Amino acid sequence: MAALVCQDCTPTERIYLTYEGNFITSKAGCKVLLSQTIEQDGETSATLVDLAFDVSPFHPQGGVQPSDVGKITVERTGLELTVKKATFSFEMNVVTHHCSVATAVAAAPLDIQVGDTCTLDVDAETRALYSKYHTAGHLVDSAMFRLGYEFPPEKGYHFPDAPCVEYKGMVEADKRQELVGKLKEEFEVLVNEEIPTTICMRTKEECEVELNRTQKNFDFDMFKDPEVRIVGVANFKCPCGGTHVRSTKELSEFTVTGIKCKKGITKIKYDLKSK
Numbered sequence: 001m002a003a004l005v006c007q008d009c010t011p012t013e014r015i016y017l018t019y020e021g022n023f024i025t026s027k028a029g030c031k032v033l034l035s036q037t038i039e040q041d042g043e044t045s046a047t048l049v050d051l052a053f054d055v056s057p058f059h060p061q062g063g064v065q066p067s068d069v070g071k072i073t074v075e076r077t078g079l080e081l082t083v084k085k086a087t088f089s090f091e092m093n094v095v096t097h098h099c100s101v102a103t104a105v106a107a108a109p110l111d112i113q114v115g116d117t118c119t120l121d122v123d124a125e126t127r128a129l130y131s132k133y134h135t136a137g138h139l140v141d142s143a144m145f146r147l148g149y150e151f152p153p154e155k156g157y158h159f160p161d162a163p164c165v166e167y168k169g170m171v172e173a174d175k176r177q178e179l180v181g182k183l184k185e186e187f188e189v190l191v192n193e194e195i196p197t198t199i200c201m202r203t204k205e206e207c208e209v210e211l212n213r214t215q216k217n218f219d220f221d222m223f224k225d226p227e228v229r230i231v232g233v234a235n236f237k238c239p240c241g242g243t244h245v246r247s248t249k250e251l252s253e254f255t256v257t258g259i260k261c262k263k264g265i266t267k268i269k270y271d272l273k274s275k
């Protein structure tokens, strides 16, 4: 699913990027910038449509967190579309909503005009689950830091199938299982401390001072914009574009589940306790 190419589009205002916007899952009056009917879905015969708006509450799929799903209602006609996935074009700064409409409902061609306004509804339950998985990854960062492991971050994967956080650095072989035990304990402590999440914008210079405390944990030169979105979970701050829960207390269902060290990389696995 490629993002729409829209030469004249203004950027999509991504609501979830601000602190309060992070918790908004419904927005009326979103104006259609581009509508493109793609094809019929071979399996379901549904009509597939890509839509871009001036503003959206949908979190598009990034490298570390799955896309929101939900529905879109065209306010002029009442037509409902199911949003299967949202993607983001960094070149255009536009969020593309990949939608489907049941053939029984869709007129051919679909009556969706540029300039139409729509109500965009993110599936709040799915968003809440993805926010928890994502924020729990940050909590591992904080727990690692508190235990003295100030490894630079390598990458994270916060999808429910195999969530983990990776760092540059190796833990000695005989310390690994002990570390998992300590991380489980520290994770519980941080949950019980009920630490509020923070989200703010900082210049790269401010980031260097505020975040790279003990060693160069983060490389801010990789960001093209002058300001970087900084998210603080359990008092540990890092650059991030995902969605989050309000407080560590919402992560009581999660724990650290394992460790793997290979080729200079330490991977810490975490998941729901119930899994």
Ligand SMILES: [Zn+2]
Pocket (backbone or CB within 6 Å): 134, 135, 138, 231, 240, 241, 242, 243, 244
């Ligand atoms: Zn994050």
